[in-house]
Amino acid sequence: MRPTVFARIGRHTAKAVIIGLLAVPAVLSLRALRLPDDPNLTPLPPRPHSFGELVELPPKVTAWVGDHFGFRTNFIMADNIVRFKLFHEFPTVQVAYGQHGRYFMAAHARNAGPYQAMTAVCGKGKATDGTIPYLNKLFTAFHAAGLDPKLLVVASSPVVYPQDVPRGLVKECSGSDTAATRVLASPDLLPEARRSILYPLKEMREIAKNSTLFPKTWFHWAGDGLDQVARLSLTEFWQTPLDQPPLKVYKHIGDSDLGHMVIGIKLTSELIEPNFEASGIKPCFGPDCYPEIEGVGRVLGDISRFHNPNAPKRRLLILSDSFGQKASQWYSRYYGEVEHFCTSHAAKLTPQQVDAMKAYIYRNRADTDILLLYHDGGAMYDVLRLGTEPILPSAPAPKA
Template identity: 70%
Template sequence: MASTVFARIGRHSAKICIVFMLVVPALMSIKATRRPNDPNLTPLPARPHTLQQWLEMPPKVTAWVSDHFGFRTHFIVADNVLRFNLFHEFPSIQVAYGQNGRYFMAAHAKTVGPYQAMTTVCGKGKANATTIPYLNKLFTTFHAAGMDPKLLVVASAPAVYPEDVPSDLVEECTSTNTAAARVLASPELLPQARASILYPLKEMREIKKHASLFPKSWFHWAGDGLDEVARITLTQFWKTPLDQPPMQLRRYKGGSDMSHMFIGIKLESDVVEPDLGASGIKGCFGGDCFPEIPAIARILGDVSRFDNPKAPKRRLLIISDSFGEKMSPWFARYYGEVEHFCTNHTHELTPEQAEEMKKYLYRNPADTDILFLYHDGGAMYDVLRNGTQMILPPPLAARQ
């Protein structure tokens, strides 16, 4: 008799295990009904009182269970790890595995099409209709204010490493006829604007052959190749002396800047950065670096400044998107003073703070070189426009 019972249990063991695996998390999810609501999770729906409310209950309960099911995070991690290790798949369309061990930011949102962040900076990308008019306005406004800024448009990783993108995008990303290139060639772009813009795609493709520009798991750029881009920029725009001592370097394993998009998968890359202390440069990163405008600097967050007593006594002002953070220290090799401000949060400034920021940024124009630094996706698709339109300087006559 006992053997018969054990035989039956054995035959149904798989079913028993599955039921157990589901019952335990389900019981844990019931306990969630007594916890305070988490604003990041679907709330438990209220008890229905009408027929319509009863009909609306099933999807609401399903959404609540999905967010509160016991061991939910552990299941998600296990799924992410399994899919990544077996198939190099990510749980989000925002990241893509390319070739030769390189990963790419594939989309800037979960609701856009596949590879949106890659195709927009490769051969089929088309800049927003607002891009050329704003570039014309940007340089016209600064020239009227008595200043002559320059714009460095950084080519993104898909365009710089077309051999590493997913195979069906290689041809498209190998093209040099990108959105940025077409904007620069457009007759609608004013000549004075065109002369003030550098888009070093071809140069960066050469630099990558012997120096690092993008860590293999990063969206942002970093590496010793950035110094070469800095030298090209300074040579073209300001004829800045380049005979400063080379920077000392530090090398480390850096976690991917895309890891926040998924849990359970750890991506790391070899990173090369300047060793500021060993190079005799004082560097500061973050909102506390500018006591002259403390509230503004803390709102912006991504700000930095550098002092190099061995470099020429001139100031470089860098106004950028998030690509400015890793580039700014390399310019400190050539300037006694470098100040960097990322404009991703300028929309949070009050009008009064925007005016205060402009007064600080554009002080001593005779001793300052101004560089706008945006990656191609930012420069061509309104990140530049949205971040800078409220900090354009007034005309020179209005300031006298």
Template identity: 45%
Template sequence: MMKPASPSGPLRRHAAKIALVALLSIPAIAGALHAAADRRGENRVLASLPDRPTDWASALALPPKLDAWINDNFGFRARLLRAHNRLRYRLFHEFPSIQMTAGRHGRVFLTAHGLNVPPFSAVTAVCAGDAVVRAGTPAYINRLFRDFHAQGLDPRMLIVPSGPVVEYQDLPRWISDRCAATDTPMAKLLAGDELDPLVRQSTLYPLKEMREISRRQMVFPKHWFHWNGPGLDEVAQLTLPMWGKPLGAPAPALGVITTQFRSDVHNLIEGIDLTNTVQEADFAGSGVESCYGGRCFPEFKEYAETLYDISRFHNPKAPKRRLVMLTDSFGSKISGWYARYYSDVEQVATNNISQLSTDQIRRLKEYLFRDRENMDLLILYHDGGATTGTLQYGLERFHEKP
């Protein structure tokens, strides 16, 4: 006599299938519950859930859109991508984005300022070759200086050679010779006749000098886009003759401390944690009052946090004179080193200047340009920003008529 089938028999027979379906459904469930969290950190816009189709055309377009949404939103996506990026970097020394490239001798380079630009465009824009200065830039720089002079100001300008032209020997071999040449777009601009003679006399682009300094001192940490290190003190000294100051050191040298920092472009390389041992000025040990950020300027605290990238220093041992710096993001890395040559240094990056009202800019100018007889004005931008339009974007509202 046959025994009746156990009610659990079918479940046992299909247990493996059920387990497989359950296992495969976990990413879908996790994606539905935590999609927002998994969207962070990829430095791009991920696919959105497509709308319900309303006609044949939208119905035919639905599958690829739905597939893109599933690919961008499945559970544990962020963890898997981080693991993939780490493995790819460790095995092949490759980055998952055109924005970053591993060079030689352990150095990395920011090679593109976005995802919608040609690969290596951040390098080719500053190196010798067929790159040109953005149309209208020479005329704008001439106007910038003329306007400041009309306002009773006598600026000097430091154009910082960026990593690819200073540390060219660490670039991939196929482009290192090109970046080793000295006829860069900025060098050709200064050697030509498009800039007013007064502008050329008031501008320093220390390419050869910084290459020499970098052999002795840190100028560009190996995993950074920006500059940093004690070599910046020597660069600051190079600018002093533009104001008729001697190259000597009027105040004791600043002490140096060593700190571990994450790469300043770590947000572009999800999952790859690059760090650097960076040498910085020891302000506290050198008797220099230092401050970074909005809290440093209570005189315009209403919008100081908006400006964000600002710094201030006071050194009672230095010559009693004030330096005002209008800069891009390279400014706050060198501003403190100027405290050896000025009793007061006030640096304002113009990256967020578009967020200020006309009245706020007027009041900011009134404060920064006070006591003009006892101040020097330095404009500081890196070469890529100076030749591609960033300088004009940042400074135009500073010298335009109210």
């Protein structure tokens, strides 16, 4: 008799514990009723005033509870960790686990198709219809203003490391017939534009065999291989002297630029970066680097500049997408001044800020080289256009 009583007590205690554990996050979710609405979460539906609204209420309440349930973030983190550790699986289409320990930015949006960001730069990619007309417009505008910019189209990691992409994409990413190569081969591209564009896919694949171009957990490029690409572009575009002493470097473990997409999962890689102090270079990063055009830096955000007193007394202006941040550091080996502006937010500049920025960046023309630096996904799919169109130089006024 006694064991039966204890067994009943044990069973009822277990039920009470389970109910209590479920009740805690449920009660905590009620705190959300007192918090201001979060635009990223499902709002609490209003009280129904008709039978039709009452019928529609349950799924709306369920969606609200799903977004506000107590310990929601902790549960999501636990699910992400289990799926990643056991199955190398991500709960988002935006990140993909490839082969040989490499990870990829697989899609630029949560509602994009599988591997959208990868197929766009591999064999099936097709540049937007406006890419070639804009490239023609860009170089025509610069040349009319008496400027001679060059465009470096950076091959991104799926085509540089095709052996590491998911198995179903290896063949597609291994070839050299990509959106960028087709644009460069198009008869619609003006010859003066084609002469000013470099897409070093073959060369970057060779560099990647012995140097780091993309850390294994990164979307952006970073590493000592960037110096080799810089040297390649300077030889191709300007025959710049390359006899400057190598930059001192340091290695460290850095967090992946993909890690923020999946909470609970920490991705890291070894990074090789310039040691500016040991190399005798003065760097500056962020909005305060350009007091000459106050306010512009606050809008653009991703800007930097470098002063190398031991390099030739020449200036390099880099206009870029987010791939310019790391690359600009390695160009500082070869120029006395490197000025870098990421143009991703250029459309947010006021007309007055645009005029001030253009007057500043296009100054000192005789001693300035201009490099446009965009990765293949940005150059072929309007990031280049949207970033540079607001700041295209104006043709000089006709002489009286």
